[in-house]
Every structure is written in C-alpha cells, then in structure tokens.
Amino acid sequence: MTECGARPSETNATYVFAVCQTEGNPHADGLTGVAPDEPVRSLRIGPLTAIVQTVREADFTDEVWQRRLTDEAELERYARAHHEVVSAVAARFPTVPLPLATLYNGDERAALALANESARFRTALTRIARHAEWGIKVYAPATRSAADDAPEELTAAAADGAGPAPGAGRAYLERKRNLRSRREQRQTDSLRLADAVDADISRLATESRRLRPHGNGAVDERRVQILNATYLVAADRAAELDLLVDGLRQRTGAHIEVSGPWVPYSFVGGV
Numbered sequence: 383m384t385e386c387g388a389r390p391s392e393t394n395a396t397y398v399f400a401v402c403q404t405e406g407n408p409h410a411d412g413l414t415g416v417a418p419d420e421p422v423r424s425l426r427i428g429p430l431t432a433i434v435q436t437v438r439e440a441d442f443t444d445e446v447w448q449r450r451l452t453d454e455a456e457l458e459r460y461a462r463a464h465h466e467v468v469s470a471v472a473a474r475f476p477t478v479p480l481p482l483a484t485l486y487n488g489d490e491r492a493a494l495a496l497a498n499e500s501a502r503f504r505t506a507l508t509r510i511a512r513h514a515e516w517g518i519k520v521y522a523p524a525t526r527s528a529a530d531d532a533p534e535e536l537t538a539a540a541a542d543g544a545g546p547a548p549g550a551g552r553a554y555l556e557r558k559r560n561l562r563s564r565r566e567q568r569q570t571d572s573l574r575l576a577d578a579v580d581a582d583i584s585r586l587a588t589e590s591r592r593l594r595p596h597g598n599g600a601v602d603e604r605r606v607q608i609l610n611a612t613y614l615v616a617a618d619r620a621a622e623l624d625l626l627v628d629g630l631r632q633r634t635g636a637h638i639e640v641s642g643p644w645v646p647y648s649f650v651g652g653v
Contacts, residue, residue, distance in 0.1 A: 395439035395485045396425070396492040399467045401432050402477040403507045413470055416463045417441075425489055427496045430503055433471050434492060442485050465645075472645045476511040478503055479647055506650040512617050513588060514643030518627070520579050520609035521637040522572045576609040579630055579638070586622055587613035591648050605637060614649045 397416060413422040415435040425432040440446070450456050461482055468479040486492035496503070584590045595607040615623055620643065631638050 393439065394436050395442065395487055396489050397435045397437045397442075398425075398480050398484045398486065398492055398496070399433045399435070399464060400471055400477050400479045401427070401430050401496060401503050401507075402471050402475040403429075403504075403511075404431055404475045413467050414463060415467050416460055422467055425493060427493050428500055430496075430500060430507075432492065432496055433467060434489070435467075437485070439485070439487070442483055447483060468645055476507045477645065478506045478510070478650045479645055502651065509589075510614065510646045510649055513614050513646055513649075514617055514620070515646040515648055516587075516613050516615050516620075516623060516640060516642035517644070518579070518583060518609065518611050518613060519607060519639040519641075520576060521605040521639070522568075522575060522608050572606065572608040575634055575636060579609055579634065579636070580611055582626060582630060583611070583613055583623070586619060586626055587615050589614040589649055608636075612648045614646055615643075617643075 399415070399422070415422040417435055417437045420436045422433060422435045425434045450460065464482050468477065471477050472479070486495055580590070580592060590611060590613045593610045593612065595610045613623075623640075627638055627640055630636070
C-alpha cells in the first residue's frame with residue numbers, strides 16, 4: 383500500500399521487499415517479484431541495501447489492495463512473490479524483511495525513509511545475522527476414557543424409563559466431580575508439558591516467541607495443540623535443535639512438529 387501521508391502518483395512507485403547488509407550487489411537478477419515486467423534491483427541506503435522493484439502505483443492503492451485481500455488466490459500470489467525475493471536474498475546476506483506491499487513514491491523517497499530507520503535496521507540485522515527462525519508445535523493426545531461418558535449414560539438410562547438404583551444420585555455427582563477433576567488434571571499436565579518443552583528449546587535459542595495455540599482441526603481431532611512457538615536459532619546449532627526435539631519426543635511422548643528454517647520474520651522488531 384502507498385506510504386502513509388503520501389499522495390498517490392499517477393505513474394510508478396518503489397516497492398521495497400527487504401533491507402540487507404552487504405557491501406556488494408545482492409544480485410537480484412532473475413527474481414520475478416510482484417511486477418514480472420520490471421527487474422528486482424538494489425537501492426543503496428548508506429551502508430545498507432534495499433531490495434526494490436518499480437511497480438504501477440495504481441495497482442497498489444488502498445482500494446485495490448482491499449479488494450485483493452478478499453481474493454485468497456490473488457493475495458497468496460503476491461505473498462509468495464514477496465517471500466521468494468526475501469528468501470533468495472536472505473540465503474546470502476543478513477536480511478530484514480519488510481511487510482507485504484511496502485511502497486514509496488519513488489527511489490528518492492524510499493531511500494530517505496529507510497535511511498531514517500537505519501539504526502533500527504542495523505540493530506535487527508545484528509540480532510538475526512547467522513540465525514534462522516524455527517517453528518515448534520506440540521500436541522498432546524485428547525484422550526477420552528469410557529468413564530468420561532458415565533454421567534451421560536446414567537441420564538440416558540433414566541430417559542429410557544429405567545428407575546435409578548438406590549444411591550445413584552450420589553454416584554452420579556461423584557462421577558461428575560471425578561470427570562471434572564480428570565479434565566483439570568489433564569489441562570494442568572498439558573500446561574506443564576508445554577512450559578517444559580518451551581523452556582528446554584528457549585535455552586538453546588537466542589530468542590523465542592510463544593504464540594496462541596491453534597484450536598483442534600478437522601484433520602486429527604484426537605490431538606490438542608498445547609504449544610505454538612517460534613525460535614531464533616543460530617545456524618550452527620540447527621543439529622542441536624534436531625537432537626533436542628528428538629529427545630523431547632522420547633521423554634514426553636508428545637507429538638512435536640518442527641518447521642523451518644525460515645527467514646526470521648518474527649524477530650526483526652517493528653521495522
């Protein structure tokens with residue numbers, strides 16, 4: 383989208399994918415970007431380099447972009463194009479990715495605005511240099527025993543006209559209390575497991591971010607996600623991460639999913 387406070391140009395704008403730290407040319411040749419008819423190129427901003435592309439500003443007005451947000455396929459196409467450029471540059475240099483659809487009214491405006499943020503870029507680049515982002519998701523089995531259904535079975539028997547046995551009411555309430563207690567204990571155990579896994583991986587990682595776990599999906603409702611986190615891990619410790627996760631799987635019995643390595647989008651701060 384057009385930079386805040388700028389009047390839309392009737393011609394072109396400068397789309398910025400990322401800022402990287404390199405003294406040479408990042409060699410962006412061959413990348414398609416979001417405008418296939420224009421080359422992806424570099425723009426010097428002091429000691430740093432921005433990866434940019436000339437685009438038609440009319441294609442990125444607020445109105446056009448709002449319509450694009452409702453078209454899942456079109457939005458995915460732009461997101462993939464943006465990510466491909468960022469990933470290609472980040473594979474060679476420390477790189478701070480910028481948000482999708484970061485636009486300025488020309489190279490001069492882009493260079494000035496980015497130069498004003500150069501201190502924040504340098505801080506982020508120092509933090510993520512020779513690091514990658516890894517996603518960790520932990521699932522605990524959503525166990526359900528036959529005893530969990532006992533109160534419902536009692537209710538069904540009553541509905542069929544069978545009279546309750548002596549003391550059935552007290553037994554029903556006791557089963558209800560036991561069921562609630564078991565559920566609370568499972569929740570407590572799951573929270574402890576999530577905290578333990580997060581603590582172990584955080585000790586290996588340089589930084590970490592804990593996200594809200596996703597709800598149960600239709601693919602496998604037997605699993606409950608109890609940890610959804612992302613970690614900034616030094617490149618030379620990736621093998622240690624694999625060994626650590628394998629050990630956690632064996633020790634806890636939990637299903638642990640690992641994704642990555644990714645460009646460290648989650649650890650570049652508010653740039």
